[in-house]
Amino acid sequence: xxxxxxxxxxxxxxxxxxxxxxxxxxxxxxxxxxxxxxxxxxxxxxxxxxxxxxxxxxxxxxxxxxxxxxxxxxxxxxxxxxxxxxxxxxxxxxxxxxxxxxxxxxxxxxxxxxxxxxxxxxxxxxxxxxxxxxxxxxxxxxxxxxxxxxxxxxxxxxxxxxxxxxxxxxxxxxxxxxxxxxxxxxxxxxxxxxxxxxxxxxxxxxxxxxxxxxxxxxxxxxxxxxxxxxxxxxxxxxxxxxxxxxxxxxxxxxxxxxxxxxxxxxxxxxxxxxxxxxxxxxxxxxxxxxxxxxxxxxxxxxxxxxxxxxxxxxxxxxxxxxxxxxxxxxxxxxxxxxxxxxxxxxxxxxxxxxxxxxxxxxxxxxxxxxxxxxxxxxxxxxxxxxxxxxxxxxxxxxxxxxxxxxxxxxxxxxxxxxxxxxxxxxxxxxxxxxxxxxxxxxxxxxxxxxxxxxxxxxxxxxxxxxxxxxxxxxxxxxxxxx
RNA sequence: GGGAUCGUGGGUUAGCUUGGCUAUACUCGCAGCCUUGGGUGCUGUGGACCCCGGUUCGAAUCCGGGCGAUCCCA
Numbered sequence: 001x002x003x004x005x006x007x008x009x010x011x012x013x014x015x016x017x018x019x020x021x022x023x024x025x026x027x028x029x030x031x032x033x034x035x036x037x038x039x040x041x042x043x044x045x046x047x048x049x050x051x052x053x054x055x056x057x058x059x060x061x062x063x064x065x066x067x068x069x070x071x072x073x074x075x076x077x078x079x080x081x082x083x084x085x086x087x088x089x090x091x092x093x094x095x096x097x098x099x100x101x102x103x104x105x106x107x108x109x110x111x112x113x114x115x116x117x118x119x120x121x122x123x124x125x126x127x128x129x130x131x132x133x134x135x136x137x138x139x140x141x142x143x144x145x146x147x148x149x150x151x152x153x154x155x156x157x158x159x160x161x162x163x164x165x166x167x168x169x170x171x172x173x174x175x176x177x178x179x180x181x182x183x184x185x186x187x188x189x190x191x192x193x194x195x196x197x198x199x200x201x202x203x204x205x206x207x208x209x210x211x212x213x214x215x216x217x218x219x220x221x222x223x224x225x226x227x228x229x230x231x232x233x234x235x236x237x238x239x240x241x242x243x244x245x246x247x248x249x250x251x252x253x254x255x256x257x258x259x260x261x262x263x264x265x266x267x268x269x270x271x272x273x274x275x276x277x278x279x280x281x282x283x284x285x286x287x288x289x290x291x292x293x294x295x296x297x298x299x300x301x302x303x304x305x306x307x308x309x310x311x312x313x314x315x316x317x318x319x320x321x322x323x324x325x326x327x328x329x330x331x332x333x334x335x336x337x338x339x340x341x342x343x344x345x346x347x348x349x350x351x352x353x354x355x356x357x358x359x360x361x362x363x364x365x366x367x368x369x370x371x372x373x374x375x376x377x378x379x380x381x382x383x384x385x386x387x388x389x390x391x392x393x394x395x396x397x398x399x400x401x402x403x404x405x406x407x408x409x410x411x412x413x414x415x416x417x418x419x420x421x422x423x424x425x426x427x428x429x430x431x432x433x434x435x436x437x438x439x440x441x442x443x444x445x446x447x448x449x450x451x452x453x454x455x456x457x458x459x460x461x462x463x464x465x466x467x468x469x470x471x472x473x474x475x476x477x478x479x480x481x482x
Numbered sequence: 483g484g485g486a487u488c489g490u491g492g493g494u495u496a497g498c499u500u501g502g503c504u505a506u507a508c509u510c511g512c513a514g515c516c517u518u519g520g521g522u523g524c525u526g527u528g529g530a531c532c533c534c535g536g537u538u539c540g541a542a543u544c545c546g547g548g549c550g551a552u553c554c555c556a
Contacts, residue, residue: 007521009494018552026493036550147483149552298519335520353519363519446556 088209224424
C-alpha cells in the first residue's frame with residue numbers, strides 16, 4: 001500500500017504511457033504547467049539536461065562552433081522570406097500581436113526555429129571566402145503550437161534545444177558539416193546516454209521545409225516506437241538565396257553559400273527516461289546522473305558511531321572523484337532510502353553497516369539490476385569507477401539488444417503491416433519512392449517511413465516496392481514513431 | 483482527425499447511482515518522541531471538491547460549456 005503511493009504503480013510493459021507519466025512526476029523531473037502542452041522542468045530533470053548540454057556543447061566548441069543568442073521574436077516579413085519555412089510551420093506558429101496595449105504594426109512570430117532571423121545576420125557577417133565556414137549555435141527554447149497530444153519532453157509546445165546554423169563555400173563542405181553534427185548526436189546517444197542510434201535520411205516529403213537533405217538519428221524505444229533523436233539538415237542554397245548569403249571567392253567572383261542547420265532537443269530526455277527506466281523508477285547512466293553514488297549508512301544503537309564515522313569518511317573520499325550523496329537522514333530506515341534512490345535513478349548505491357566496517361569494505365549495488373558486489377575499503381574509488389562503467393555497459397547492452405532484435409525485413413503489404421503490428425520496431429522493405437505507398441501503410445497502422453539509408457546510391461534490399469510492387473529505388477525503414 | 487476513461491489537501495483516494503450536519507482514509511509537510519540490513523511506530527498540527535454557467539431552499543454529487551490528463555483507433 002505504502003509502496004504504491006510513493007513509488008511507481010504502473011508497469012512499463014503493460015501501460016507505457018501512464019508508466020512514463022508516473023516516472024516523470026514521481027522521480028521529480030517535471031510537473032505539468034497550467035497551460036496545456038507546457039511543462040515545468042524541475043531541478044532534477046534540468047540537471048540531466050544540463051549534463052547532456054555540457055557534453056554536446058563541449059564537442060561543438062572543439063569543432064569550430066561559437067555560441068550566440070538571437071531574439072525569440074521574428075518579424076513576419078522575415079519569416080516570409082523563405083516560403084517553404086512559412087508553409088511548413090504556419091499552422092503551429094504562435095504570434096505576438098500586441099506590445100502592452102498597443103497593437104503592433106507588424107506581428108511577431110515566436111520562433112518555431114531561427115533560420116529566418118539568423119540567416120540575415122550570417123549574410124551580413126559573411127563577405128569573403130575567408131569568413132567561411134561561419135558557424136553559430138544557440139541554446140534556447142522554441143514554440144510550436146502542436147495540435148497533437150503532448151507528452152512531457154517528447155512533445156511539448158515549448159521545448160528546449162540547441163540549433164546550429166552554418167554557412168560554407170561548397171556543397172561538399174556543407175555536407176561534411178551536416179555529417180559532423182549528426183555524428184556528434186550519435187556519439188551523445190551512445191557514449192553518454194547509452195542508447196544506440198541509427199543514422200539515415202528523411203524521405204522527400206518529410207524533410208525540413210526548404211532543405212536539400214534532412215538527416216536523422218533514430219532511436220528505438222522499448223515499446224517498439226521510433227524517436228527522431230536529433231536532426232541535421234543540409235539546406236543547400238535555398239536559404240542562402242532567400243537571405244542573400246553570398247561570398248566573394250579567390251577569383252573575386254560572387255558566389256552563393258551553402259548552409260546547414262542542426263538541432264537536438266530535450267526530447268533526448270524523453271528517450272533517456274523511456275529507454276532505461278523501469279518499474280522501480282528512473283534509471284540514468286552515470287555520465288548524466290546528478291548523483292552518481294549514494295552512500296547509505298546502516299547501524300544499530302551500539303554501532304552507530306563506528307558506522308557513521310566510517311561511512312562519512314568513505315563518502316568524503318569518493319566525493320573527490322564522483323558526485324556523491326551521503327544519506328545520513330535520521331528517521332528514515334535503509335529500506336526507505338533504497339527505494340527512494342532507486343526511484344530517483346542513482347546509478348550506484350553503497351551500503352555500509354557493521355559488517356562492512358568489520359571487514360573493512362563496502363557493498364556496491366548496481367541500479368539497473370540490483371546486482372551486489374563487495375569492495376575493499378582500500379582503492380574504493382577505483383572500484384566505484386569500475387562499477388559505474390559496468391552500469392553503463394549494462395544499460396547499453398540492453399538497449400542495443402532491443403535495437404538489433406527489432407530490425408526486420410518484410411515484403412508485401414500484409415507482411416509489412418503484420419510485422420509492425422506484431423513486433424513493433426523497424427521494418428525495412430523496398431520502396432518505389434512514392435509517398436502514396438507510405439500513406440497506405442500509415443492509414444492502416446500509423447507507421448511511417450522514419451528513415452532511408454544515408455547513401456543515396458545504395459542498392460535497395462528488394463527489387464520491387466514492398467507496397468505497390470513497382471520497381472524499388474531505395475530501402476525504406478517503416479516504424480511507428482513518437 | 484475519431485472514440486473511451488478520468489479530474490477531490492503536495493501524492494494516492496472514499497463519497498457521486500438516490501443532492502442535505504464539520505467531506506473519508508492513507509501518505510506527505512511541520513513540531514516532538516522513537517531508531518535503521520528493503521517503504522518502522524506514536525502524539526500534536528497543516529492542507530482539497532479543475533474552471534465558468536445552469537437547476538435547486540441547498541451541488542463534490544444533477545445538467546451545459548470550457549480547460550486539463552491518460553489510453554485506444556485513424
